[in-house]
Amino acid sequence: GENVEQHPSTLSVQEGDSAVIKCTYSDSASNYFPWYKQELGKGPQLIIDIRSNVGEKKDQRIAVTLNKTAKHFSLHITETQPEDSAVYFCAASIQSGGSYIPTFGRGTSLIVHP
Amino acid sequence: DAGVTQSPTHLIKTRGQHVTLRCSPISGHKSVSWYQQVLGQGPQFIFQYYEKEERGRGNFPDRFSARQFPNYSSELNVNALLLGDSALYLCASSLDSRDYGYTFGSGTRLTVV
Numbered sequence: 679g680e681n682v683e684q685h686p687s688t689l690s691v692q693e694g695d696s697a698v699i700k701c702t703y704s705d706s707a708s709n710y711f712p713w714y715k716q717e718l719g720k721g722p723q724l725i726i727d728i729r730s731n732v733g734e735k736k737d738q739r740i741a742v743t744l745n746k747t748a749k750h751f752s753l754h755i756t757e758t759q760p761e762d763s764a765v766y767f768c769a770a771s772i773q774s775g776g777s778y779i780p781t782f783g784r785g786t787s788l789i790v791h792p
Numbered sequence: 793d794a795g796v797t798q799s800p801t802h803l804i805k806t807r808g809q810h811v812t813l814r815c816s817p818i819s820g821h822k823s824v825s826w827y828q829q830v831l832g833q834g835p836q837f838i839f840q841y842y843e844k845e846e847r848g849r850g851n852f853p854d855r856f857s858a859r860q861f862p863n864y865s866s867e868l869n870v871n872a873l874l875l876g877d878s879a880l881y882l883c884a885s886s887l888d889s890r891d892y893g894y895t896f897g898s899g900t901r902l903t904v905v
Contacts, residue, residue, distance in 0.1 A: 723893075778892055783834050784832070
């Protein structure tokens with residue numbers, strides 16, 4: 679099955695700095711890569727996603743890049759703010775038997791210091 | 793519109809007991825997926841249901857079972873609880889089993905003592 683590795687496990691930055699979280703996946707058949715943000719006491723919330731036919735996608739201060747050859751993808755957050763502090767999860771998925779079932783990384787705890 | 797609702801929010805059980813967790817999907821969503829999230833790790837897939845049929849099963853023992861009802865709500869059942877079953881159990885709903893638009897509930901925090 680799919681295996682997703684995520685680094686770093688903890689990332690501490692100053693407000694206004696950029697943050698980068700990196701993930702690798704094992705199954706070259708994976709074709710959809712979402713990123714989720716999980717705040718304390720809440721479930722994960724989709725913040726951005728990218729499909730295998732696209733190399734980069736941007737939405738305001740967040741962007742995601744995908745390198746299919748190397749099987750890795752990254753989340754970039756610019757101009758970080760304290761409210762960006764949360765746990766971020768990457769995921770990779772293959773449609774198996776007609777179902778979308780993402781495999782998640784272990785998560786990155788992002789701390790933005792004011 | 794209400795999001796994905798899960799009940800109860802917190803639960804404490806003793807080893808060997810049985811537990812039932814409940815999930816109500818977003819109105820119009822027909823697929824429900826269950827995940828286990830151990831502290832400090834990412835969510836691990838347990839089950840996916842669509843139109844009351846099981847569409848996927850993760851690597852969990854037979855002590856774990858689930859079902860989906862005609863109104864698309866779902867239950868996750870765990871028998872013979874172990875200390876290692878302590879986790880946050882998340883439910884996610886989507887329009888159908890192939891829909892990328894997962895919406896997660898806030899989860900049920902299960903503690904086994």
